[in-house]
Amino acid sequence: MANSPINVTHLAAVDAARAARVLSEVREAALAGQQARPAPRPVIGQSWRRMLRSGVDPEHDFRSDLLSDEELRRRREASPLRQVLPVLREGLLSVADVARHIMVVADAEGRVLWREGCAPVLRKADRLGFQLGADWREDVVGTNGVGTPAVVRRPVQVFAGEHFVRSQTSWTCTGAPITDPRDGRLLGVVDVSGPLETMHPATLAWVDSVAKLAEARLRELHVDALERLRAVAAPVLARVGGRALVVDRDGWTAAVTGMPYTARVALPRAAGPGRRWLPALGLCSLEPLAGGWLVRAVDEPPVPGATRIVLDLAQPRRWSVTVSSAAGSWSHELSPRHAELLYLLAVRRSGRSAAQLARDMFGDPARTVTVRAEMSRVRRYLGTFLAHRPYRFCEDAEVDLLLPDDPRDLLPHSTAPAVEEGRGTPVGS
Numbered sequence: 113m114a115n116s117p118i119n120v121t122h123l124a125a126v127d128a129a130r131a132a133r134v135l136s137e138v139r140e141a142a143l144a145g146q147q148a149r150p151a152p153r154p155v156i157g158q159s160w161r162r163m164l165r166s167g168v169d170p171e172h173d174f175r176s177d178l179l180s181d182e183e184l185r186r187r188r189e190a191s192p193l194r195q196v197l198p199v200l201r202e203g204l205l206s207v208a209d210v211a212r213h214i215m216v217v218a219d220a221e222g223r224v225l226w227r228e229g230c231a232p233v234l235r236k237a238d239r240l241g242f243q244l245g246a247d248w249r250e251d252v253v254g255t256n257g258v259g260t261p262a263v264v265r266r267p268v269q270v271f272a273g274e275h276f277v278r279s280q281t282s283w284t285c286t287g288a289p290i291t292d293p294r295d296g297r298l299l300g301v302v303d304v305s306g307p308l309e310t311m312h313p314a315t316l317a318w319v320d321s322v323a324k325l326a327e328a329r330l331r332e333l334h335v336d337a338l339e340r341l342r343a344v345a346a347p348v349l350a351r352v353g354g355r356a357l358v359v360d361r362d363g364w365t366a367a368v369t370g371m372p373y374t375a376r377v378a379l380p381r382a383a384g385p386g387r388r389w390l391p392a393l394g395l396c397s398l399e400p401l402a403g404g405w406l407v408r409a410v411d412e413p414p415v416p417g418a419t420r421i422v423l424d425l426a427q428p429r430r431w432s433v434t435v436s437s438a439a440g441s442w443s444h445e446l447s448p449r450h451a452e453l454l455y456l457l458a459v460r461r462s463g464r465s466a467a468q469l470a471r472d473m474f475g476d477p478a479r480t481v482t483v484r485a486e487m488s489r490v491r492r493y494l495g496t497f498l499a500h501r502p503y504r505f506c507e508d509a510e511v512d513l514l515l516p517d518d519p520r521d522l523l524p525h526s527t528a529p530a531v532e533e534g535r536g537t538p539v540g541s
Contacts, residue, residue: 132308135273136281143170155264156274158524159255162263163276165518166251173279176252179223179245188225193217193290193300195333196326197226200302203322205229212310216242216303218258220429222249225300233306240280242305251428253277257285257303262429265289265298265448265525267320272308284311288323293331294364294376296447298429302326334364341366341403348406355409358401366404377407378444378493391435391442392495419509421497423458425451426514428521435497444493448525449486455523456530458513463504472530 138152142160151157163170179187188194197217204215205228214229214237224246227234237243241253250259254276261268267288273281287303304319337360345358345367357368363379378391383398387410390396399406419437431451434443446454456464456472464472466480466487473483491498497506505511516522522535 129309131311132272132281135271137273139273139276139281152274155260155268156255156270159250159260159263160276162250162521162524163254165520168251168254168276170254170276171278173241173254173277174252175241176247178243184225184245187219187223191219191225191300192292192330193219193225193326196290196329199326199329200322201228203325204302204304204319211306211312213304213306216258216305217300218248218262218303219300220262220298222247222252222259222262222301224248224258230306236307237305240283254280256280257287257305258301261287261289261301261303262298263524265291267316267323269311269316271311282308284308286315286319288320290323290326291447293327294334294362295445296449297445299330337403338364338366341401344402344404345406348401352406352408354411357407358404359407360404371409374492376492378442379405380442389437389442391493391497419497419506420512421505421509422512422514423454424514425455425523426516428516428524431523433494435494448523450490451523452526452528452531453483453486453490455513455534456528457498457503457505458511459534461505461511463499463502465502469503473528475529 138150141147141149142152142157152160168174200215200217207213208215208229212230212233214227214233216224217226218224224242224244227237227242227244242248247253248256248258250256250263253259255270256275257268257270260270267286269284269286271284275281275283283305284307285303285305287301289301290299291297292299302319302323304315341358341360349356349358349367349369352369355369355371357371357377358366359377359379360366363377365373365375365377368374374392377393380388383405385398385400388396388398390407393407393409395410397408397410399408419435422434422436424432424434431446432443433446433454434441452473453469456469466483467477469483469487470479471477473479487500487503491500497509498504499506520535523531526532
């Protein structure tokens with residue numbers, strides 16, 4: 113009989129103490145190199161294997177230095193998550209004291225930026241090192257409700273002995289990633305934590321729903337900002353001849369004239385006034401506006417020269433593509449889905465049809481509509497560097513693929529069959 117994963121939600125709903133004992137036995141067996149019966153849930157088992165490879169000590173917790181007050185304040189001011197704190201508080205803190213929970217909001221690097229809720233639980237969190245400014249990345253403090261959702265890019269509940277580090281096994285935490293609704297970039301994680309007896313089967317859906325409300329609020333704020341910029345852009349573009357558009361500081365388009373509409377323009381990391389080469393547009397002139405840039409296309413012949421494309425997937429949570437040519441260089445941070453697609457094209461340079469990519473991504477060649485929609489978004493920033501029919505990098509480009517030192521750490525969020533093949537692990541393991 114197959115060694116089925118433990119149904120933590122069902123068991124804990126019936127008897128939390130018994131669930132904790134069973135999970136403790138599963139954890140001890142797994143860390144001793146034995147086959148645990150029942151098996152840990154896949155998301156937990158995969159996290160434990162990552163911890164063993166990275167050298168996290170399961171018996172002794174590690175606490176990095178806390179952020180200074182000045183750095184904590186700077187990160188709070190720079191984080192888009194500050195704009196959705198009212199949504200998170202309204203959705204999660206209303207029952208915190210009754211349920212003996214705390215709400216924790218961490219940035220994309222796992223640093224705790226905000227922490228509120230039940231006072232006795234906050235004091236217990238202090239003893240665990242779960243403090244403001246603490247680093248709760250998975251590869252620093254082990255499997256947990258902040259670091260693990262950031263890696264796998266989906267909501268995760270970590271109950272009692274599912275924590276990798278022993279000192280955390282009296283704790284239960286449920287976290288959900290919050291991503292930028294514009295491009296899928298990870299902004300941080302919201303987590304609800306408390307003593308193990310506070311675990312409830314509905315907590316995972318609850319936290320995930322509030323995270324999605326926060327993302328919806330970020331989407332509304334972005335639309336509002338573009339509307340304000342559009343009002344500034346209208347009289348400016350009315351006076352401009354030729355091809356031009358007005359974009360916000362991140363390159364999102366507010367208005368265009370003399371050219372087809374494109375949702376976003378990939379701007380240089382340190383955009384400044386003057387002439388810049390932009391993908392899909394070529395040589396352009398950038399002029400600052402309140403809240404954005406006026407971008408005017410300069411009709412000059414393209415600069416000849418070799419093109420180098422670097423696809424950097426070596427980091428555990430942040431992936432990027434950098435294009436360098438005689439005309440200039442620019443980088444774009446990739447969403448999890450785009451990182452998967454570009455990886456597949458980098459390892460299959462001859463190209464892939466939509467059906468082949470659908471099989472690579474989902475194990476289902478019929479899901480071509482999803483693939484074509486995502487590849488259309490990719491081509492908005494890669495432009496002519498990405499050909500289609502079949503989809504492939506342009507033939508005259510040198511493509512460098514940077515991968516993790518350990519193949520098993522490749523795109524750890526991904527469940528795509530072709531990515532699992534690249535890790536050297538059987539599909540579904």
